[in-house]
Amino acid sequence: MRLEGVGSVDEVVASALVHLASAVDLPLLVVATSERGAPAVRWANGAAATLLGREVSQLVHTQLDGILEPADGIAASDRLRRERSVRWPVQARHADGSTQRVDAIASPTPGASRGLHPDEQWWAVRIESPAPVGRERTQRVEDRFAALSTRSPAPTVVSDVGARLAHVNDAFARLLEAPAEELCGTAWLEHVLPDDLAALLDCVSTALEGQHAEADVRLRQRSGHIRWAHVTLAPANSPGQAAGFVGTVEDVTERLAQEHRLAYQARHDLLTGLPNRAALTEALTAVLAPAPRRREEQLAVLLLDLDDFKVVNDGLGHECGDSLLIEVAHRLSAVVRGDDVVARLGGDEFVLLCRGLDGPTGASVAAQRIIDAVSIPVDVQGVRVRPSASIGIVVLDATHVTAEQVLRDADIAMYSAKSAGKDRFAVADADAVAEARRSLRLVADLRQALAQRTLDVVYQPVVLTGDPQAGEDQIVSLEALCRWRHPELGAISPAVFVPLAEQNNLVPALDAHVLHVACRDLAAWRERLGERAPATVAVNFSAVSLAVPGLARRVQETVEAAGLQVRDLCLEITETAVLTDTAACKEALEELRRLGASVAVDDFGTGYSSLTYLRELPVDHLKVDRSFIKDLCSDSARSARAVTTAVVALARALGLGTIAEGVETTDQAAVVAELGCDAAQGYLYSHPLVASEILELLLRGGPLPHAAAPAPSSTAPSSATPSPAAQAALPRPAGPPDARPAQHLTSISAAGAGTPHTEVAPSAAHR
Amino acid sequence: MQLTADGSAAAADVLGRIATALDDLPAQRPVAARVIGAADDLRSSAKTLGEVVSYDPALTAKLMRLANSAYFGLRGRVSSPSFAVTVVGFSTVRSLAVAAMAGLDDESALPERFWERSLLCAVASGELAPRLGVRAPDAFGLGLLARLGQALLHRCDDGYRELVASSPDRADLLVAESRAYGVTHVRLSAEALASWGFPADMPEGLLQVARGGVSVPLAAAVSAGIEISERIVNPEHRRAAVERLTAGRWREAEIEHLCSVVTAQSEELSRLLA
Known part of the structure; x- marks a missing residue:
């Protein structure tokens, strides 16, 4: 914009400002900087000329540092580099050689001006007295801070020298229940409990030395009550002044009490x-x-x-x-x-x-x-x-x-x-402790053996009862039994490890392992033997396993994974096991039976034999407990025969098959046959055999020869040696025509944990 | 230095001797003089000022004792001159150096109870300062030197001792000083500080103390500090109203307690700085 006859507004304003600047008492200079030389004066007002004892004309083209000597040694050329205002201390050198300590404040002129070299920058420099200005500014800042902190809800203290407080706010005064004025100086330290004073003064020393510091101390209120306070101090130094600090004092009494309560409750x-x-x-x-x-x-x-x-x-x-x-x-x-x-x-x-x-x-x-x-x-x-x-x-x-x-x-x-x-x-005592520790170790090792699937499964043949003097018995099924050969301790009796598994909830895993191995072996025999392989596999399950939801599905998956079907499986459950949770067992067994599995009750006659559960449970076979078989030819023969006869009669009445367990002598075998048991197993016929021995036995295709062993032995292994035996189907048990069709024991009975794992244990079947 | 005597030629002679003393003292205690200069230099740090102080063992010992005194509240935690400078502040270090340079701690060459009065004034000024919006170290340092002029008069005029003795109260002494020398010892103190390059607000503050009436807060703190020190030392002192001296920031009812605090702290400092 231009005004008629007087040029542009800018020019008019500039002219007015120059006139003003020339007249004011404030010393002013215009300085040019460029890459080609040190900053030099281009214009000065009268006040600057007076300050420096020179004529204005003498100042123009003078180097700035020559008349305003940097008090801190940093040349003006190093300061006037960035396009922003800068203030620095200088000694104004009078023409008579005296100096005066002042501050120079330079402001850059905006943009490139007309007629200037491209690298040239002009600055307006004014000269002010330094100390009063600095002190007033500091005072203003402190006043503002004091006003702020006074109203702050956080107890706040300000020190200006040593541990002496210059200000405390109302919140701090309320905390100590004392007037703010009475807490200044060192009076506040009298509220610190003597035991905590050292910690607070260490904290103060740290702050005075320029570092952030914290301490937890107890403060005594004017009323005598003790409050816990978390003191946080930040250094607040002014150059050339004493070191002080600004601190907050947080009342943490309730928080600490809560923490103490929690700590107490935790212990x-x-x-x-x-x-x-x-x-x-x-x-x-x-x-x-x-x-x-x-x-x-x-x-x-x-x-x-x-x-x-x-x-x-x-x-x-x-x-x-x-x-x-x-x-x-x-x-x-x-x-x-x-x-x-x-x-x-x-x-x-x-x-x-x-x-x-x-x-x-x-x-x-x-x-x-x-x-x-x-x-x-x-x-x-x-x-x-x-x-x-x-x-x-x-x-x-x-x-x-x-x-x-x-x-x-x-x-x-x-x-x-x-x-x-x-x-x-x-x-x-050392022995009891050692035994307990051994058990603990065994449990750990058993857990590992299960995880690594290193437990062995062996099979004991089940034969058709017939003429014990014939010398040969037809294998109708095989019962699998679990064995544990500890890598360091050797063979561990099932009488030892099965209870450990029961006590440590390892039974389901043990049952699952045996099922897995039995299915695998049956599948292998089938592949190798075809028609001559056993038709089905029976797996014993504990009540614990039966009660685990989803058992039927998992069994089905395992069986099918081995390439078999559920109808290839016979489940053996103990009499005592089913009594513990009949409903859960019944549900699982019914599901498995619906899928085609057959079911045998082990140890029959040893528990609280309940005819009710025999009616309720989906069962196909009863296994007469070894304790009765053992007494068949002893002094207690009469009662043993009576029980065995009753079991066989009961089974027939219900349309179930019967198997005698623990037959060890030909005499027992003869009685068992005479009483009408459909099948038998025991040392008379065979020890449990590993899978390869079973394969070898079946490959030979022969029946099992049994040694005539008139003397019963419950502990010594039978001397019977297996002989090839043709696999034969167990005759369908006699019974009422309307009875449920019995499952033929043309199966392998695989022992799980809760059911037979061994043929030697006296209490549970096959343990 | 420019001092003018309104009275006799004798007075002019005394003031001339004082002016000479002010010029000579820095040369007699060069380290103290360097400390004063360094304390006023914005480039100085506590470390560098502490190093300068260290060249004067007596001054260093006093500085350390002062920093560890109950007055600063740190009770034996100050173990280096630089931390001592940090704790007591530059202005206090400078005042200590001036006191050393002017021999203010030498009772034999000073008016009776001079050092006691100076310490009481310093402590009282420091205590009064926060409520007046003044830095305690500034008030402490200026309070310590408010009577510097008395020491100079005592040193340069044999008749001053009698002048003091015949003045029952400070007000009487000031009147007598004005009559004898044309200036009061407070004015002389201000001139000395200006001559030794103290920041302008400090001699200016003392000049306001000398003039009385409306003054900046720093001068108010020192005026009230002088009043309290006189109350403690001189039972015959004619009291000035503290409310008037402090623009109402301090109440008369609080002064008795303050006097006991000041007395206790001053006694400790007196022991430490002896």
């Missing part, structure tokens, strides 16, 4: 207030930490379990149970010494860590004292109860390394006391 049993398992483990770990020979005192761990606590809990209710536990906790705490530890592991288990006892003898005395204390009758919500306890004692020695190990040994001893009749104590 204590909430019912009894005793240390819990975690705290006990910590205490035990602490006493076990020194090397055994450096443990200075004798320590004993007593694990106490209330006898029949379940009776109280179930009979009188949980509230009564809890009351009893609290009472027992009080008694235990009262009977031990001050530095002993009483903890509740959970349930009705308590542990006492006792110091200074004189070996097993001293520990036994203490244990009896504890049993006596616990046994005093107590009224639990109106009911008089006489508690009793079993205690396992472990006297710590060099063999004890971990808390878990100690508690495990104490547990073993406690169970030993329970087994011995309860209401007593037992000291963990």
Whole structure:
């Protein structure tokens, strides 16, 4: 835009500004910078000329650093490089040689101006006195900060020298219940508890040295109450001034109390207030930490379990149970010494860590004292109860390394006391502990063997009953039995590992393994032998396995994966097993039977033989328990014959087949045949054989020859040697014409875990 | 330095001796003079100032004792001159150096109870400062040097001792000083600080103290600090209203407690700096 006769507005304004700048008292310079030389003055006003003791004309073309000497040694050319305002300290050099400390403030002129060299940049420079300006600015900042912090809800303190406070805000004053004015200087330190003062002053020192610092300290309010505070200090230094800090003081009393509560709850049993398992483990770990020979005192761990606590809990209710536990906790705490530890592991288990006892003898005395204390009758919500306890004692020695190990040994001893009749104590002896540890190891190894499928399966032939003197018996089925050859310990008896599997929930896996192997072997024999291979495979299943949902589907998958069908399978279940959960068993068995499997009841006659379940359960065969067969030719022959006769008659009445188990002599074989059993198995006919031996036997195609063995033997292996036997179908059992069609035992009976795994165990069938 | 005597030739002579002393003292205590210069240099850090102080063992010892005193609240945690500088602040270091340079700690060459009064004034000014919006170290340092002029008069005029003795109160002394020399010792203190290159607001603050009336907060802190020190030392002191001196920031009712705090801290500093 241009104005008539006077040029553009810009030119008019520029002219006015130059006129003003020439007249004002503020020293002003215009300076040009370029890459070709040091910054030089292009214009100066009168005030600048006065300051520097020169004429304006003398200043033009003068190098800037020559008249405004940088106080910090940094040349103006290094400062005036970026197009933004910059302030720096200088000594203004008067023509008479004197200097004056001032500040130079340079502002770049915007854009390239007309007539300038492309690399040239012009700056407007004004000269101001430095100190008052800096101090006022600092003061303004501090005033603003003080105004802000005064209203802040967070307790805030400001120090300007050492630990002396210059300002505290209202929130800090409220925290200490004192007027803000009375907390300035070092007065605030008087509110810090003496024990925490060192930590706070360390924190202050750190902040004064320029680092962020924090501390938790206790502050005493004017009323005398103690508050926990988290103090956070940040350094607040001004150049040339003392070091100070700005701090916040957070009242963390409630938070710490909550944390303490949580920490307490994490380490204590909430019912009894005793240390819990975690705290006990910590205490035990602490006493076990020194090397055994450096443990200075004798320590004993007593694990106490209330006898029949379940009776109280179930009979009188949980509230009564809890009351009893609290009472027992009080008694235990009262009977031990001050530095002993009483903890509740959970349930009705308590542990006492006792110091200074004189070996097993001293520990036994203490244990009896504890049993006596616990046994005093107590009224639990109106009911008089006489508690009793079993205690396992472990006297710590060099063999004890971990808390878990100690508690495990104490547990073993406690169970030993329970087994011995309860209401007593037992000291963990080396043999019992070793045995328990062996069991633990076996369980671990068994688990691994199952995972790696290294358990063996052997097969025991089942033969048709006939003339025992004929010397040959027709194989009608094979029963598979599980065997475990431990890589280090050798053969482990099923009487050992089957109970371990039962106790450790490994039974379903064991059953599944045997099923898998039996199906695989049957499939292999079929491929090799064709028509001569067994027609079906029977697998024994425990009640536990039967109760697992989806069993039928999994069995079907396993069978089909081996290239077989479910109708190739016979399931053997124990009489006792089915009684435990008839409905679940029935459902699984019905499903499997619907798919084509046949079912045999093992150990028949040993349990609570219920005719009801025989009617309800889908069953095809009964296996007469070996205990009856064994007595057929003994002094108890009469009753044994009666039972066997009854079983056979019952089976026939229900349209079921019968198999005699554990036949070991020709006499027994003769009686079994005479009583009408359809088939038999036992050492008289054959030991269990591995799959390759079975294959060899079947390849030879012959029947099993049996050795005439008149003397019964329940332990010695039979001397019978297998002979080729033609596979024959078990005759359909006699019975009512309307009875369910019996499944022919032209099968291999494979033993799972809950059912026969061995032919030697006395209690369960084939164990 | 430019000092003018309104009175006699004797007074002019005294002021001339004082002017000479102000020029000579830095040469007599060169390290203290360097400390004063370094304390005013924006490029100085606590480390570099601490290093300068270290050249004067007596000054270093005083600085360390001061930094570890209860007044600064750190109680024995200061173990290096540089941290001591950090803790007490540049202005206090500078005041210590001036005190050393001017021999303010030498009781034999000073008016009676001079050092005690100076410490009381310093501590009181520092205590009063925060509420007045002043940095405590600034007020402390200026309070310590407010009586510097008295030391100069005492050194340069044998008659000053009698002048002091015949003045029952500080107000009387100031009147007597004005009459005898044309200036008060406070004005002389301000001139000395200006002559030794102190930041302008410090001598300016003392000039305001000398003038009385409306003043900047720093001057108010020192004026009130002087008032409190006089109350403590001189039972015959004619009291000035603290509310007036502090623009109402401090109340008379608070002063008794403040006096006891100031006395305790000052006694400790006196022991440490002796």
